[in-house]
Amino acid sequence: MILQMTNVKKAFxxxxxxxxxxxxxNKGKVLVIIGPSGSGKSTLLRCMNLLETPTDGQLSxxxxxxxxxxxxxxxxNAVLEIRKRTGMVFQSxxxxxxxxxxxxxIEGPVIVQRKPVxxxxxxxxxxxxxxxxxxxxxxxxxxxxGGQQQRVGIARxxxxxxxLLLFDEPTSALDPELVGEVLKVIRELxxxxxxxxxxxxxxxFAGEVADQVVFMDNGLIVESGSPDQVLKRPANERTRMxxxxxx
Ligand code: ADP
Ligand code: MG
Numbered sequence: 001m002i003l004q005m006t007n008v009k010k011a012f013x014x015x016x017x018x019x020x021x022x023x024x025x026n027k028g029k030v031l032v033i034i035g036p037s038g039s040g041k042s043t044l045l046r047c048m049n050l051l052e053t054p055t056d057g058q059l060s061x062x063x064x065x066x067x068x069x070x071x072x073x074x075x076x077n078a079v080l081e082i083r084k085r086t087g088m089v090f091q092s093x094x095x096x097x098x099x100x101x102x103x104x105x106i107e108g109p110v111i112v113q114r115k116p117v118x119x120x121x122x123x124x125x126x127x128x129x130x131x132x133x134x135x136x137x138x139x140x141x142x143x144x145x146g147g148q149q150q151r152v153g154i155a156r157x158x159x160x161x162x163x164l165l166l167f168d169e170p171t172s173a174l175d176p177e178l179v180g181e182v183l184k185v186i187r188e189l190x191x192x193x194x195x196x197x198x199x200x201x202x203x204x205f206a207g208e209v210a211d212q213v214v215f216m217d218n219g220l221i222v223e224s225g226s227p228d229q230v231l232k233r234p235a236n237e238r239t240r241m242x243x244x245x246x247x
Contacts (some may be wrong), residue, residue, distance in 0.1 A: 007135040008057035008186040019219035035216035049086035084224040087162035095141040102137040127155040147178030
């Protein structure tokens with residue numbers, strides 16, 4: 001098991017955004033998180049890598065366990081350890097604009113992991129080949145399409161060798177014709193056994209790539225199961241409503 005969350009809550013002041021999340025994710029599996037805007041999907045992902053600190057509950061990632069019960073503060077090294085084991089791909093690609101594609105990808109491995117530059121470069125070129133951008137190593141982000149930038153974003157996250165890769169609506173900012181090339185890369189990573197949690201509104205993709213789908217509403221997981229169960233035969237009325245509105 002890579003990730004286990006038990007009764008995880010997150011409040012911003014008095015506003016409780018996550019109201020007790022229980023979740024497990026096994027190595028090599030893909031979890032897809034769906035649900036309406038504002039239901040807490042991004043906050044849940046951000047709690048997985050401790051970009052947000054839960055206000056209650058327990059989280060364990062790759063064998064590092066943290067207890068947030070009673071607003072307990074966590075040891076800084078455990079927090080850093082968990083961050084190191086996760087990678088995140090955002091809706092907006094967040095590439096450094098004044099650095100080339102290659103420089104963007106080797107930044108983390110060189111600065112954070114202290115890999116030799118030449119080693120990091122070789123790996124970056126291999127990853128660029130994998131995401132279909134071998135010829136763009138020396139390009140700057142503004143010279144690339146949104147879909148290409150997002151593929152660089154994915155290569156950059158993978159370059160850090162995360163045990164768990166998180167995607168927060170990775171295609172929502174893209175023009176429709178660019179969505180496919182990004183989903184293809186994510187599908188390939190999944191097929192290679194990368195463990196991932198993906199927030200998406202692309203239901204067809206979700207059905208193909210997910211081992212497990214959770215539907216969130218109002219800070220809770222309302223329904224959870226196989227893609228067939230949740231997407232095709234939802235038991236919960238709120239899940240049904242949500243899916244029917246997407247058409
Ligand atoms: P989703 O990703 O499902 O759209 P979010 O996790 O972004 O939902 O947000 C869930 C709720 O948490 C929203 O009501 C949002 O306004 C609130 N929220 C998210 N981040 C913060 C924050 N940093 N401070 C205060 N409220 C926040
Ligand atoms: Mg969100």
